[in-house]
Amino acid sequence: MSVGRAEDAPSRVLRLGRPASLEITLKLQRRGPGDPTHRRDGPLWFRATRTPEGPALVKLLLAGDTVSARAWGAGADWALDQLPRLAGAGDEAAAEFVPRPEHAPLVAAHRRWPHYRVGATDAAFEALAPACIEQVVTGKEAFRAWRLLVTEYGEPAPGPARDPGSPAYGMRIPPEPEVWARIPSWTFLAAGVEERRSRSLVRAARRAAAVERTLGRPSAEVDRALRSLPGVGPWTSAEVRQRAHGDADAWSIGDYHVGKQITYALLGEALDDDACLELLEPYRGHRFRVQTLLSLTAPAPPRRGPRMTLPTHTPYATRGRS
Template identity: 30%
Template sequence: MNDEDYRYLAVRSGDARFDGMFYVGVTSTGIYCRPTCPATTPKRENIRFFRSAAAAQGAGFRACKRCRPDAAPGSPEWNARADAVGRAMRLIADGAVDRAGVSGLAASLGYSERHLNRLLITELGAGPLALARAQRAQTARILVETTTLPMGDIAFAAGFSSIRQFNETMRAVFARSPTGMRERSEHRDNAVPAGVTAVRLPFRAPCDLDRLFGFLAERAVPGVEELSHGVYRRVLRLPHGRGIAEISTGAGNGPGKGGAYNAANGNGTGNGHIQCRLHLDDLRDLGTAVQRCRRLLDLDTDPHAVAEVLAQSDLLGPAVAAAPGLRAPGHVDPAELAVRAIVGQQVSVAAARTVAGRIVEQYGKPLTAPNGGLTHVFPEPEDLAAANPEDLPMPAARARALQGLMAALASGEVDLGPGADRADAEARLRSLPGVGPWTAGYIRMRALGDPDVLLESDHGVQRALRYAGHAGPIGDVARTWRPWRSYATHHLWAMLAPAPEPGSPKQRPR
C-alpha cells in the first residue's frame, strides 16, 4: 500500500495519534477534517490528503465544524526535524512571519524567499504566507469564541492587516462570519474575567501530567513561576509586551485529576486538553504565547512513537511502562533557560532555584502590578552581561561563564530561538568558557526542544543507570534509544523518585 492507503486506514480506525499530522479533504462536501472526525468516513475516492491545514484551505476546503481540525495538536514532526523546513515551521508557529514578514523568516534561516517558498510548498503544499494565515485564523477564532472583544480589535490582534481581510479569511476558512461564530460559540467561559483569554491546549494521550507539573514545580524560580492548587503560573516575556500564563493540571477534568491522562475514551489513543488562561499586555502576542506554552509542556509529541522505541530497551522498558506519556519539558524563554543551566552546574535543584530567584530579585524588571507570587520578568541577557560579576550570587568562575553566555546571546553570536540550527548552537555554546557538555546539552534539550539529547554525564542519570543495574559506558545501548534520548533522560530521572503530587514538589535530580 502507498502512503495514502495507510492514511485512509488511519481515518477508518479513528486513530487520534494522527490528528495534526495530516488532514482529510472531502471533495463531496468541500470540508477538511481531522482523521478522527466523528462524521461517517467518506469513500476513498472522495478524499484528498494534506500535510497542513494551510494546504487544505489553499485548495478551497473549509474547516469542519464538528472536529475543528484547525485546533488539532501540532505535528510532532516539527519538534524532531532539524532541517530548514522544521526550523521554518517552528519560527512560523512563534509568529515570525507576522513580526518580520517572509523576508525576515527567510533571512533568519539563511535562504532566499523564493527558495524557502519552494521548500515549504514541496513539503507541505503551502508557502509561508499561507501557513501564517492559517495560524492567524486560529488565533482569531479563539478570540471570537472566547472573548467579548470588538471584532475590529480581534482582527488586528490576530495579525490581519484589515477588517475586510479578517472577515474574508474567517468566511473562507470556517464558512461562517465572525459574528455568526460568536453567536454559536459553545466555548466561552463566563467565569473568565475581562482582560483574560481562555484557551484549551490539546495533546495526544497518554500524558503524565503529575510528573510534568512536578518537574516544573520543583524548578519554579521565585518571582517568575509558581504552582499552587493544581495551577502552574509563570511570567512570559513576549514580542509586544509581557504576559502571565495560568495552566491547569486538570486536563479538562478538574484540578488534581491529571496523572497518566488517557482522554475520554480511556484507551490511550484519544486526545485530551489542558486549560490555559493568558493575561497579555498586547493581544498580538496570543498566538506566540500559546505556542510557547505548548513547547514548555511538550504537548506536540507523539507518546506512542516514543514508547515504541524506548519500551524495547531492557534497561528502560520498566520505566516506560511505569510512566506512560512522560514528557520532556521545553521552555518559554531560551535565554532564561540558559541562565538556569549555568546556575545549575554542580549544585542541587533546590540550590539552583534559590540562586535563580536572587538573580531575578536583583536584575529582573518588576511587574507593574504583582500577581500573587509573580513579581518580576526574568532579566534580559543584556542586563546580565553588563552586571558587575562580583554582584552575581555565584562563584566567580561561574559568574564569568554566565556573563560570557549572556553577551553571546545579546550580540547574536549564539542563537537559541525556535529557528536555530541545533548542532551549530551547541557547538557555539561549547566554545564559550565555562560551558561544558552537560550545560550545552541541557540547553539543547530544553531551550531548543531537541528530542534526542542524552545527558550522559548528569549525576542523576548516572545514579539511575546504577540503580537499574547498568555498569560501564552507555553509548552502545543509548544508540538504540534514538531519536528519543531526551525522553530516555527523563525516564532515567523518573526512576529515582515517585511522581510528586501537584503543588507539592519533591526533591529529584536535575
C-alpha cells in the same frame, strides 16, 4: 484548539487528544520550590517568561487531555500561541520510541507514561542563564542563587502577580540579557555564584541574540553553536536543549548524578558516563526521554557519602530561604 477571550486577558483551551504530560515539563522548568518564575498552586501552574513580544505571566490548568490557559502582559498572545510546543506538540518522534524488553524499569515507566512528550519553551537564553548558574554546584545552592538574583534584578510579572490576594503574587520575569550582562561580579559572589560561572553567564548574555537563533535548527548544529560560547560545555548545552528546544536526545551528560541513576536503574549498578553512553546508544534520538522516564519511576542508587553543605558566609546567606 479553541480560543476564548475574557475582559482582562486572552485565553486558550488546548485539547491534546492524549493525557497531558505538561506537568513534567513545568517541573523541569522550575528551579526549585522557591523559583519566582514558576509556581504551583494545587492544579494550577503559573509561568513568568520573557517572550519576543515582551513579558508574560501564564496561568495553566491541567485536566486530563485538556490544558486551559490565560495570560497577561505584552507577550500574552505569543505565550498562548506557543502553548502547543510547551505541551510537546513538536515531539513527533515520541511515537517511534520502544524500550528494549531487557530494560524492565524503562518498560514499566513507558507503560505508565506512554503519552509523555518533551516540551519546548522556545526561549533559549532564558534556559541558558540558570544552566550557567547550576554548573558544578548542588541544585539547592544553584536554586538559591537563581531565586536571589531574579528577585533582585527581574521585573514584577504582570497581571495577578501584582495582586496580593493572588497565588501568583510576587512572581518575577527573568532579567533581560542586557541586565544579566551588567550585574557586578561582587553581586554574583554575594549570591554564591563564583567568577567562573558568572563570567559564562555574562558572556552568554552578550551573545543572547545568537543563542536565540539556535531555535529551529538541528540538534547537532544547536549543540555546536552553544558549545562555541566560552564556559558552555556538553552538560550546559544539554540543559538548554532539553528545555528550550524540546530535544528528546539531550540527556544530561556530565551531571554528577544522572549517569549513575540511569545505569543503576537499567543495570543495577551505578556507573560512570562512559558506561552510560554505551548503555544509551540504542536509544539515540531518545536519550533524554529515557532519562526523564526513569527519573519518574525508577529507584535512585543508594547514597554512599555525606551531602554537600551550602555556604553560609555570603551577604545573601541570611536573606530568604535556602
